[in-house]
Amino acid sequence: MNRNRQKGKFKLLDKYKAITFFWLCSIILCSIWYGFVTHKNSTYYKIESEIADENRITDANSKENTDYGDVEVNNFMGLKIVHLDLKGAPPKISYFKQLFPLLASLGATGLLIEYEDMFPYYKTLANVSSLEAYSLKEIETVNKLAQLSNLLIIPLIPTIGHLGFILKLEEFKSLRAIPEYPHVICPNNKKSFAIIFAMIDQIIKAHPRIQMIHIGANEVHYIAQCGTEDDSYPIKNTKYQIFLTHMTTIARYIRKKYSNLRILMYDDQLRNISPDELKLSEISSLVEPVVWKYSTDVYTDLGPSLWHMYKNIFPKLWISSAFKGATGSNKYLTEVTHHLENHRSWLYIISELKEKTKLEGIILTGRQRYDHFSVLCELLPVSLPSLALCLRLLQGYDDSPLSPPTEVAKLLECEQPYGLLGPAFGTPRCSYPGGDILESILRFHQIQQDFENIIQNDRYKGWMNDYNFKFSFSNPRIVETLFNHLQRLSFDLTEVDEEISHALEKIYYNSTVEEWRTSFLLPLANRINEILKKKSHLLSSTHWPRKPFYHR
Template sequence: MKCPPWPQGKKLVHLDLKGAPPRVEYLHKLIELFSQLGVDGLLVEYEDMFPYEGELRLLQATVQPAYSREEVLYMQEFAKSKGMEIIPLVQTFGHMEFVLKHRPMWGLREVSHCVGTLNPHKEEGVRLVMDMLRQVVELHPGLNTLHIGADEVYMLGEGEESKLWLALPGHTVEQLFLSHVTKVAQAVKKAWPHMTIIMWDDMMRGMSQDTLKASGLLGLVQPMLWDYTPDLNVDTTVSLLEKYCSAGMSDVWAASSFKGSTGVYTCVPSTQRHVDNHVQWLKVAASISAGVHLQGIAITGWQRYDHLSVLCELMHVALPSLAACLQTLSHGQFSAEAQSIVTERLGIASVEVEAMGSTSAGESLFPGRRLAELTVELNALLNSEDIRFFENNMFVRGWFSPYHRQRKMVSPLITMQIHSQASTYLTVLQEKVAAVREEMVRLYPESTAQEWIEEHVSPVVAPLLRITEEISACVNEMVP
């Protein structure tokens, strides 16, 4: 089904820097590509990569250096020179893991075992959030729009102070959420009266119109409704947007996804899955009433599900998906024409990164192309049944079982064949890993390459190494 193209408002690309933050040179190549693909702005989630100062310096990343003040300013200037706006995203309630994991901040958690949620009753919590926002705003001269997060505020109402507050007549968890967000939004408006404030919508989805009307948020924030699924329910989403509009929040945003929403440890994205998500969003945009003012869409690209989870698909493997999603929005469908625009611009054979083909040409249209190819090749190797299930093959199970290993009574002829096969796989993997590492550290910090390899490669290599070592030990007992 063909829909009208994306109707209006800005097309933002979400830059999630809380995992695999691109080196500055690579970041500029990405921004250059985004502008060529028709992106209007960047929704930048710095998290621990922001150069916080003073008491907040402890929030800076330690596994790699945070961006410097000069780098943050230069990134903005470069984006503006390409006609792109920068909107910082700073979490102010939920997903504050990168703040509340630090021992001096432990007392500001809603409950001790939930590292993400801020206690809404402590004034120093609001002061902390405002200090973070102030530093970010000051390092973004001329800033007009700010995203204050507020999604997935887990365990809210479970803290001791919240339980006392909720015991009072008429107090609900919904009001507890709204009161904190309203307090933050009012403080932002007081400090920067011109500022447009965006927030995630998920904590408000179940609220009635009356609750929203009475919240004090009207005129203060613009909800950003996120749904990253390929089978997004159009009717439900339309009615949610209409509800926000009827409650007095007529300025709303959509948020889709081009990567980082399939599975928490997914390595290579499926372009089709993300294109399907955008087709559903086009149906939503075509179905809402004229009263709903769609301000734009943020195309999210998560590098981690949260600060403490593993890396998911990195930026370099997801650029075909991003280009395909943007063309889908421009054409109203992912037509043959839209596909050919993507494959021609990026110089690839297919929009699916696993089938894009290799090239000897330069990477001017596709920054990170070589690393994307290497990632796909290594991922295929790591997931090949021969390697992944090596311990379950007939020879290992038949002639080198735990029983044999324990007694060191083995058939040297067959176990040496097993050893040879495992060693061959290890050599191939080690060569591929070395190539990936070499390329990855050109685009990302050393710590990213280390983490990615430990996450994806080490669990597959470890059993092969163990088998070769154990065979050597056993054969030494049996062969003179």
């Protein structure tokens, strides 16, 4: 990277320290105001003791970030592709009629659609499809809706890793690279290629107007030589050679049969392969790597040498950020500030590379599950404010961090712009498609925080300990107060359960509604109810024996 620019960055350090100071003051004042408004009428905050601070869990790998204060913010001229991850919480087709025009108005130019088991496979793949998979007619509707909003469609087809939706099945378990793990397919088995090619052919046929296809290849956590002599291709020895042979075989198949298609592929496996091996494999003439990183300091995490290697090998490059699904596998609210920092970090790299490397586009990733077996993370409607703010940043709008995001609030029809930045600033009260889901989940989040505050409270710990329950021995006044707060939480949670279910049912199938409730809401309800069941036991005594309760 340019050392002179680095020096200029430090010259402006004092200026940005001042801006950061005022920004932090603004956040603190807003947080105090919101806390007062939200809790002043709450019965939960009245517990007569100090509430233990709830430490916010942050990324264990977080580090001091690069200062991006002097980045010249320009409109990123490449394609802006929004990832639709359908391997979790696939919306009803009717939702796309509302969603696609909104995405276009926010600045998106295309969609990376990861169908996984929501595609209606047939013939040898018939059993791969979910029982709720879209029909081919519905896929045709998706194509038409995207075209009406001038959105490109790029199907994402996993071709080595992330194949759990196929390899979990009895009929395909023999194709696993490691028999116990249904994530990576055997890369040198002839039957593996037959399955992958069939999947590619069926998805391409259902999308006759596409110009690009993405063949995945990310997070291949292990690679193994597998298969018998009868059903395997001869392969080379190193894991990188096995990987390159597999991916070039797939890319050549697509290039030969669909010569007009550009082929995208995630880059994380390429990073550790030597330039000579990459050139020898001829992969540079077949695919366009998508360099992905979802952290807040992409420059430090990837390092400058990667870009030097790639620009000398690949004529075209893509990058991939995240607008959701990158801060925890079971998060239900999006950490907007994390994703904005991720995009600012990418903008810094874009600024540095603009004279050296052409970037074709950016994929704004929105994982809905981390893999086929994991639980849901943030739902798409919950994360639309994050997506809108990230797209605005990519379009060159240098909004002041001291000001509320009013322009995005207008696009999303939100009454409280500050609320778009996260729950610490209140609820945004938005009317965009699915905005009621965000409002309901924010209310659930408040109940969950109130519950955690109660059980971390000094009085709960001191008078509702296992010792107290064991001997039905506690202070009735304190116990009754705590149980009253918990009972109120239980009532509110029942109300929110109905509210969330109703909001989700408008967009999602019942299976998604029940999965979300089972993953997030019901565990909290069960914890509260388990405590409430102990009330009569703990308050059953009107007189108590002499101590000690434990005898020699």
